[in-house]
């Protein structure tokens with residue numbers, strides 16, 4: 490009887506190996522045998538056992554999917570939210586965890602990060618990008634200037650609408666450094682089209698060292714800037730970072746008069 494059971498079990502394992510390979514889920518074989526004894530000892534139901542095995546497969550898939558999405562996102566560095574020092578930015582401490590949960594992506598809301606250089610805008614945008622990838626969203630990061638170059642190329646090739654449609658398949662597009670360089674009028678219009686095409690469809694994260702009032706000069710046209718800001722902030726969380734550059738902290742440079750003024754201003 491024992492021999493018969495062993496043979497049946499071996500047959501089942503063989504079949505399981507074949508079925509898991511057919512499903513392109515080879516980890517199921519490993520999880521199934523690893524969890525079987527534990528399930529028997531703990532008196533799991535068949536349903537509990539099946540759920541535990543499938544859960545291992547799903548977790549492994551989403552982890553490797555997230556790594557692929559993070560690699561494909563073109564992030565400048567892998568700066569995670571866990572590495573962020575909240576004591577340096579206490580004002581946004583409350584806002585970020587809700588954003589990290591990814592709820593804003595499901596609602597196609599935007600995030601705008603404003604603040605002086607070195608206050609962590611790119612770091613937070615990157616960290617939110619990584620979190621989005623973990624939540625299963627495709628992410629694409631570039632600076633505003635790079636986005637404009639990309640859109641201008643598509644426009645010249647007559648495939649701007651196609652490119653905008655393609656970009657909508659990304660749950661999150663990050664536009665870093667809006668305002669770092671002013672745009673030509675054509676560029677401002679291309680950028681406006683990017684913002685419009687995503688409006689209420691998919692999320693954007695924008696970072697800028699300028700307040701919204703300074704965007705008109707960047708886009709060379711107050712009307713274009715106003716229309717764009719309107720769409721961006723209609724459904725958006727605006728996080729304002731403050732203080733001295735994190736890059737310069739502990740270097741004695743934070744005692745410079747200009748930076749001191751900035752700090753005491755807040």
Ligand code: ADP
Pocket residue numbers: 568572573574575577578604605606607608609610611612613735736
């Ligand atoms: P910004 O984009 O606002 O100019 P960055 O995000 O590039 O600033 O930050 C500059 C550097 O300082 C980066 O290396 C970043 O990781 C680091 N940094 C900034 N703020 C923080 C913070 N609060 N905690 C940890 N690192 C930070």
Ligand code: MG
Pocket residue numbers: 610611612665666
């Ligand atoms: Mg930056």
